[in-house]
Amino acid sequence: MRLIRTLLVGTVLSLSALPALAKQDIIWWDFLSGGDGVRMKSLIDAFNKEHPDIQIKGTTLEWGVPFYTKVRTASAVGEGPDIMTYHLSRTPIGMQEKVLSEITDKDLGDAGLKKSDFFDAPVDAATQEGKLYAVPFDIHALVLYYNADLLKGSPYLDAEGKLTGIQTMADFEKALAWAKEKGVETPVTYQSGGDAGVWRVFYTLLSQQGGELVTNGEILAGDNAAKAAKVIDTLSKWRENGWAPEQAEYVASVALFSAGKSAFQLNGVWEVPTYKDLEKNGKLGFKWSAVEVPPFMGNRATWADSHAFAIPNQGDKTVSGEKRAAVMKVIGWMEKHSITWADAGHIPAYKSVTESSDYKAMQPNATYASLAEAAVFDPKSPITGVASPAYDAALNIIAPAIQGFMTGEDAVAQIKEELQGKLK
Known part of the structure; x- marks a missing residue:
C-alpha cells in the first residue's frame, strides 16, 4: 500500500513538472x-x-x-x-x-x-x-439592385415581380427612360462622385466588352481605348439624360435607392443587409431585390474583389x-x-458553404451567387486594386468626364498618360 502511495505521489509530481501547453x-x-x-x-x-x-x-x-x-x-x-x-x-x-x-x-x-x-x-x-x-474568404461584387414597386406596370417585371427583359444596354436604357417618364427622380444610382464606385462600374462595362486595362505592359492598348471611351461616354449620357445622379458620394447614392427615389442601383453586395434591416424594421417601404449585373455590353462580367x-x-x-x-x-x-x-x-469563396442548403435559402444572395462564374478581378498589376493609382484615375479623370468636363476619348488619353508612367 505504501509502495502504491509512493508511486502515485511520484507520478503527480512528475506531471506537475511538465510544461503546460502554451x-x-x-x-x-x-x-x-x-x-x-x-x-x-x-x-x-x-x-x-x-x-x-x-x-x-x-x-x-x-x-x-x-x-x-x-x-x-x-x-x-x-x-x-x-x-x-x-x-x-x-x-x-x-x-x-x-x-x-x-x-x-x-x-x-x-x-x-x-x-x-x-x-x-x-x-x-x-x-x-x-x-x-x-x-x-468571399467574393464581393457589383450587383444590380431594383425597386420592384417603381417598376410596376413596366415590361421589366415578370408575373412574380422579378426583374426581366433587361439583357443589353439598349434594354437597360429603355428601362431608365421609362422610369424617368413615370416620374422617378433618379432612375439609376451609383457612387458617381467617388473613386471606388466609379471604378467598379467602369471596369464592369469595360470587361463586358472584352476590354482590358493592362496588356503587355501597356495601358488601354489597341481597341481597349475605344472600349474605355465608350463606357465613359455611356455613363456621361446617363447623367445628361437625368438618369443618374450628379457627383453622388457613396452615402448619397445609397440614400437615393433606400428612399425610393431610384428604380435601380449599381452597388456592391455588402448593401444587402442594409436593405434587409430597413425592410425588417418597416423603414424601407418597397419591395426590392438584386441580381447579377446583366451583360449590358455583350459578355457576362462584373467587377469583383475578395x-x-x-x-x-x-x-x-x-x-x-x-x-x-x-x-x-x-x-x-x-x-x-x-x-x-x-x-x-x-x-x-469556400464552395461547400455557398452550395449548402443554408446559403441557398438566403435571398437575394442565392439569386446573384451565379456571378462567381462571371467575376472579373482587377488586373494583376501594382497600379490597380483598392487604394491604387487606378482608383485615383477613376476619381480624378473618369468621374469628371462623366460629369461632362471632357469627352471619353480625352479622358482615355489622360488615363493612359497618368497610369503608364506608374506601370513598371
Missing part, C-alpha cells in the same frame, strides 16, 4: 466596420470560445490607404500582426512591397483546406507566379512553427463557418 495569442488586424465588423467580431468571439488554447486578439484599423500603409510600415520593421484581412486586388502591390508570406500546401493542410475547395477566380487573384499568397486572410512577413522573417499552424487553424475555422459572413451579402 496558449497561442494570435494578433489580428482587419479593416472591417459597420455590418462587416459586427459579423467578424461575432466570428472571432465564437472561435475564441471554442478554442481556449488559441485566442484571437483583434484590432480594427481604418479601411483603405490608412490600413495598407500601416501594414506596410509595420511589416517592414517586424511589428505586423500574425494574420490580417486583405483585398485580393492588392496582391500585386503586396508582392511589390514584400508584405505577403506564401501560403503553402502544408499551410492549407494545417487549416484542413485545399485550393479546390474555393472558386477559381479568387484563387487565381490570390496567386502570383504560381504561388498562393492569401486565402480567399476579402481574404493573409500572413504578413515580419521584416525578413515570417510567422512560423506552432504560431503559424495556429493561424492556419483560425483561417480554416473561419472558412467553414462563413455562412455567418454570407449574411453580410458576400458570396463565400
